[in-house]
Amino acid sequence: MTHAAPTSPGSPDPGEVALVAEAVAGNPDAVARILRDLQDPIYRLALRMTGRPADAEDATQEILLRVFTRLAMWRGEAKLLTWAYRIGVNHLLNQRRRSPQEAAHLSLDAFGDKLAEGLAADHPGPDAELLATEVRLQCSQAMLQCLTREERVAFVLDDVFGIGSAEAAWILDITPTAHRKRLERARKRLRTFLTSACGLVSEQARCRCTRRIEYAVSTGRINPQRPELATHPVSPGAATAERQMIALHDAAAIFQAHPDYALPGAKRNAVAVLLKSGRFPLLADRTE
Numbered sequence: 001m002t003h004a005a006p007t008s009p010g011s012p013d014p015g016e017v018a019l020v021a022e023a024v025a026g027n028p029d030a031v032a033r034i035l036r037d038l039q040d041p042i043y044r045l046a047l048r049m050t051g052r053p054a055d056a057e058d059a060t061q062e063i064l065l066r067v068f069t070r071l072a073m074w075r076g077e078a079k080l081l082t083w084a085y086r087i088g089v090n091h092l093l094n095q096r097r098r099s100p101q102e103a104a105h106l107s108l109d110a111f112g113d114k115l116a117e118g119l120a121a122d123h124p125g126p127d128a129e130l131l132a133t134e135v136r137l138q139c140s141q142a143m144l145q146c147l148t149r150e151e152r153v154a155f156v157l158d159d160v161f162g163i164g165s166a167e168a169a170w171i172l173d174i175t176p177t178a179h180r181k182r183l184e185r186a187r188k189r190l191r192t193f194l195t196s197a198c199g200l201v202s203e204q205a206r207c208r209c210t211r212r213i214e215y216a217v218s219t220g221r222i223n224p225q226r227p228e229l230a231t232h233p234v235s236p237g238a239a240t241a242e243r244q245m246i247a248l249h250d251a252a253a254i255f256q257a258h259p260d261y262a263l264p265g266a267k268r269n270a271v272a273v274l275l276k277s278g279r280f281p282l283l284a285d286r287t288e
Helices: 013-024 028-050 051-071 080-094 108-115 127-143 150-159 165-172 176-197 207-216 239-245 251-255 265-276
Strands: none
Touching: 013 080, 028 051, 028 080, 028 127, 028 150, 028 265, 051 080, 051 265, 080 150, 080 165, 108 127, 108 176, 127 150, 127 176, 127 207, 127 251, 150 165, 150 176, 150 251, 165 176, 251 265
């Protein structure tokens, strides 16, 4: 059965067309600007899909190298970031399973059962707020890993990143109707789970972030000396998760309430060095 290809989400931006032409021609400033514009959004996508910063950093490097080696093939059929998302999504949907939840095919029901284990009294001490934030961020990442990859990326693009259905469908190379069906499945599953399990969404739910701290620390899920997500680098001027949580109004807001994570400096520099090494040349000859 043949499906209609998703419609291109936009017309060429003259500024982006000129910038890409300069980069393909070898202008290092243009290459640096494109890298600067793409690296953090691609990292945020990779982090939501893989669940862990180390895996997201590796995936981001691989995606950015793919983007730059194909740069001359960009025809302005979508915004440059949208086009880069399409390359990134294809890579992320096909890489091997890495997160514990995904590798174990953990369902939301099974994850909910795990959340009910080890609930204790509210964690005391001056680090309680920081560690509760870490628990919340880690937990929402784990919830996403319980979705299928197709459901997860549809939810992340549309409900977390705010990309419209037409643009998300183009990124995923499916019809808008197919995208909306995947999105609704993801929304329904997460809404049902959060309403029954998460104290941030429902007062009747048992689980509270402050009551999960002791268990998360004792099992090594979080490191109280080095919280991985609560102290993660963020993009300049990014809204904090705490400010976003003030506007919490539905289940989707749990996943929106992450800061705008930035690709850590070491990996950022590594990508720049690789691009300058000559091992990954830009495609200087555009195919007609």
